[in-house]
Amino acid sequence: MRYTLRQLEVFVAIAHEQNLTRAADRLAMSQSAASSALKDLENQFGLQLFDRMGKRLQLNEQGRLMRPKAEALLAQARDFEQSLLQHAEAGPLNVGATLSIGNYMAVGLMADYMKRYPQSAITLDVGNTRHIVDKVLNYDLDVGLIEGEINHPDLEIIPWREDELAVFCDRDNPLASNSTNLSDDDLRNAQWILREAGSGTRQAFDRAMHGLLPDLHIALELQHTEAIKRAVEAGLGIGCLSLITLADAFRRGSLIRLDVPARDFSRQLYIIVHKLKYRSAGINAWLELCQEQSDNHE
Structure with missing residues (x-):
């Protein structure tokens, strides 16, 4: 065989880090040893896997084609090693x-x-x-x-x-006393506390509110569900999160679920x-x- 698993490890580590020094540290190798392993792999087959830009190594087209195959080979090797060492059916x-x-x-x-x-x-x-x-x-x-x-x-x-989002408010919110059949006007008049763009929850919310989004007053965008729940409990607005994150709060009564029948919150x-x-x-x-x-x- 004209390549070693260690050479593939070095290639994959550099592809990930885009830096020889960081890749060597990741593999607990010296920088010179990692550099030699990469050069040996490239020279053995007469190809170049990276474009050199100063200290940065950027995968070129040949490298991008080879990386998935190298990743797969290394994963198989680790799986085989796990079976040999631990006789386990599943590894890391x-x-x-x-x-x-x-x-x-x-x-x-x-x-x-x-x-x-x-x-x-x-x-x-x-x-x-x-x-x-x-x-x-x-x-x-x-x-x-x-x-x-x-x-x-x-x-x-x-x-x-299957999952479902739920719109909710705190116990003292005026909407809590009439929590069924919220209209689009109710949604427009509310202050919203929502997940950030790029989250699946926000994506599902935006889809459910199609046609209404430009009219909504989004007071806060937060990255964590617990922070949103606490902000709603503090009376800062109403929220919309996955039902699985709200079940306990609904049972305790610290948050109130609001019914919005005209909108589809399934996902x-x-x-x-x-x-x-x-x-x-x-x-x-x-x-x-x-x-x-x-x-x-x-």
Whole structure:
């Protein structure tokens, strides 16, 4: 074989970091050793994988074509090593989830995964839809759980669970005494506290409010669901979040659900995986758990 796994590791690390020094640090190598590994790989096949721009190394077209194949080979090698070392069915797994899913659903899935595969490490990265999509596309995450609707040629997008947004206010809000059948005028007159642009929740809200958005008074845009709930409880306005994030507050009565029958707040949750990502035993085990949860939810 005319290449080594170490050379592929160096190539992938540099592709990710776009900097030789950071890539070497990531692999616990000296800079000279990492540089030699890359040069040996390129010289062995008579090609150049990066454009050199000062200290920055930018993947060229040849490098972009090779990276997914290198990522897949390394993932297979790690999976094989995991089986040899631990005789485990699933190895390390890096999961990403959007905020509502990450804070209210993914932890339970992680607990189930760790019970089934106690020797397998798992990490969770929580962010908005744009953040998770970018991480999956860059191979930083093995799988993502997202709320937003996307369309990307490099991603496999798997429908997962049905969800619903809910409009809500605090107990002292005048709308709370007449919480049914809110009209478009009620929505126009309210002060809104919403998630930021780029989040799946905001995307679903904007779709539900089609035709009315220019007339809405958006007082605050916040990145965290808990911050929005606290701001609404403080009487700063009304909000709209996933029902799964509000169930406890509705039961306690600290927040009041408002009925908006003229608007459709239903939405789909999705699982995303890079199409060229090697489906390790860990990824397959995670997808199976997600499907089980979806079946139980139904």
